[in-house]
Amino acid sequence: MDFEASASPRFFVLTKGALGSRYDTDVETVDPVNRTDAPLCPQCGDIIGMRTWLPPYRVKLELHGEELGDFIRGPGYAQLISEQFTEAFRAEGLTGLEGFHPVEVLRVRARKKKAGKPITVPRYYVVSPCFGRAAVDLVLNRVRFSKPHSCSECRSTGIDAINGFILEPGTWGGEDIFRPRGMQGVIVVSERFKDFVNRHGLTNMVFTPTEQYVWDPSNLGPAPLPIA
Incomplete structure (x- = not known):
């Protein structure tokens, strides 16, 4: 897909490996499960995200693939990252992840049995990508919104389809991983x-x-680009 303008520098959407992949894993939180209230926009007061998972961080893992990876999607915005990931991220001074709380893995259930080969369970930490200042460009994008944005701060509204998007130039705060305004999920x-x-x-x-x-x-297709 071609845009009339593109964001610079380049940005990427991060997703976990596909279902059925080598590292396909599900996370089940273990009671007690504590959460904060949902965050609110400081300008309009609307809910702008999901509730945050609080300690104790205790999980059971269900491995559908062959081995546990360095990145596992957790509840809400929480992600589980391995000790190797954590140490390298900190050593190189990357930014945008919050938390780094140790996770207690109580059990790993493997769907694919490996004869005589134990599962290696790395030490995991729970992190959350920050809610950054970068904002989805409201003009140069191919996003179908459920209704027009009413708040210039959070730009929060329903999304029916995404067929490519860019970030508004000048809004990025330099974080290496984040959730942008207007597309917090x-x-x-x-x-x-x-x-x-x-x-x-x-x-x-x-x-x-x-x-x-x-x-x-x-299958709504991309939103039309504005006519120059």
């Missing part, structure tokens, strides 16, 4: 973050350029 990363993951061989992460990212469950 999507994790966006910098090119530096993508290169970091590839260089360290970290697993179970897929990167799609934001302008090529598609989420269109009802």
Whole structure:
């Protein structure tokens, strides 16, 4: 897909490996499960995200693939990352992840039995990508919104389909991983973050350029671009 303008520097949507992949894993939280209240926009007061998972961080993992990866999607905005991931992220000074709380893995259930081969369980930490200042461009995008944005701060509204998007120039705060205004449920990363993951061989992460990212469950197609 071609945009009339593109964001610079480049950004990517981060998703976990596909269902049925080598690292396919589900997370089940273990009681007691505590959460904060949902965050509110400081300007309009609307809910702008999901409730945050609080300690104790105790989980059971169900492994559908062959081995546990360095990145596992958790509840809400929480992500489980391995100790290798954590140490490398901190050592290289990347930004945008919050938390780094140890996770207690009580059990790993493997769907695919391996004769005589134990499952290696890395030490995991729970992190959450920050809610950044970067904002989805309201003009140069291919997003179908349920209704027009009413708040210039959070830009929060329903989304019916995404067929590529860019970030508004000048809004990015420099974070390497974040959730943008106007699309809080999507994790966006910098090119530096993508290169970091590839260089360290970290697993179970897929990167799609934001302008090529598609989420269109009802096959609505891309929103029309404005006429120049």
